[in-house]
Amino acid sequence: MKLSRRSFIKAAGAVAGYAVLGVNIAKEAAAEVMDFVARRQNSVYAADANKKIYKYRKSQDNPMIVKIYDPKTGFLHDGPCGHESHHLLHTHYYDRSKKLNALKEKGIELNL
């Protein structure tokens, strides 16, 4: 077998990996709650619950939301999903599968 750059690195990694696997699983399980993504997520929930950062916790309580949807004077006075909302804030989507099928016909294999 030709030892390409890729298989060499994979082989080296495999040796190192399996050697430490046992220790790692336990450690990683314990560390999971404090990992990178969880730290950021926890910080988000802490800000949500912190009255000094966010005075209100529900969108409908935001005074600027009350203002923009005010039935008399608001910019979106006909309310959520009203006429102006449909014009500015809603959209439509495109079937992009044709481009995908063209790729597949060229013989390119994807996961789906």
Place this chain on the structure above:
Amino acid sequence: MEGVEYSLYAPPVGVDSDTVQFVRVDEAKCEGCGACEEYCASGAIQSINDDGIHRIVDPVACMNCGQCLTNCPYGAIYEGVSFVDELAAKLKDPDTVVVSMPAPAVRYGLGECFGAATGTYVGGKMHAALRKLGFDYIWDNEFTADVTIMEEGTELLNRVKSQGSKDAMPLPQFTSCCPGWVKFAETFYPDLIPNLSTCKSPIGMLGPLAKTYGAKETKTDGKKIYTVSIMPCIAKKYEGVRGELDDGGFDRDIDATINTRELAYMIKAAGIDFNSLPDEDPDPVLGESTGAATIFGNSGGVMEAALRLAYEVLSGTKLANPDIKVVRTHEGINTADVEVPNFGTVKVAVASGLDNAAKLCEEVRAGKSPYHFIEIMTCPGGCVNGGGQPLDPEIRASLFRSTVAQINKRFRARKIKA
């Protein structure tokens, strides 16, 4: 910029977004380890030769999520689009009114580029830095996250109420805030497009609101406004140049999109001492926001924020405790039955990662989905872990360690499947 390379290319107005390569592999740096493949749900990134050098086969197959980029241990993947040069020129131009539109998750990542601990909240300093950079209005995408809840929540209630009538829009309703997921649905599940909420994402809403409502409130000529979407994400650059979003009456509703890493770079390049900045508020009208808006950055956050509205509308009573912890999602698929007084059960699902999204899509396609509302985020954990956020220092800190972690991950994945 912050450990990632960029092409300083700003796609012109009218460009076909599906031909632009937002995420690219530098084949000279690729070591053929294959890590990127494991993070790609569509399979767009593939080995092209015996050395295992990788390439994205076609932009059509790539959802622009950047998960391959943030997980490449060799830093071989880079961004093909950056508006940083164009934005720097606009900030200097006295005739242009530059408007900031930062996403919720940016304020939980930006501080890391200035030495803060992972996840540190720096919202106030971020607003101060944007002012110092010369942005004319410090508006905030969190405001339109609140608008999104009003619109998308109302749409859901309309769909539920209209069931059984002839023109009823189908259930479940999928969220439409995540541009990687929207492109994924359009490409792989076009038959489910009627299930996608018709709401633009928060940034898709803030662009046109800035140029119409914002222009009116500040007595600014809408033509002079240049809107800058600041995102934890690469796929948002794709969303920003989608022509069908432009309803404000000008060329583009979103003129430029940069991400957290690029903002950090601009702050450093301008010589601003980020850590000594005071906390400042955004400008009102399109700046004020709530806790419901900030949780959009987490997987399960849009769902929780929407339920805080739906509960009160459906039950006619106040929701005493806004924490709806059952939908908070760290990884995988999370489902919940939420009991609403005077209404009944609202059935919801949250999927983190497109491979999990595909499972829920198959269920809907087969007509077997029991849910009313499904939230999907392309990046595992949500936008806080987006492809435009500061990199996890662990991934490149030690190649040895990351190789070990990847092997372990593969080994465990095999065990679970078996």
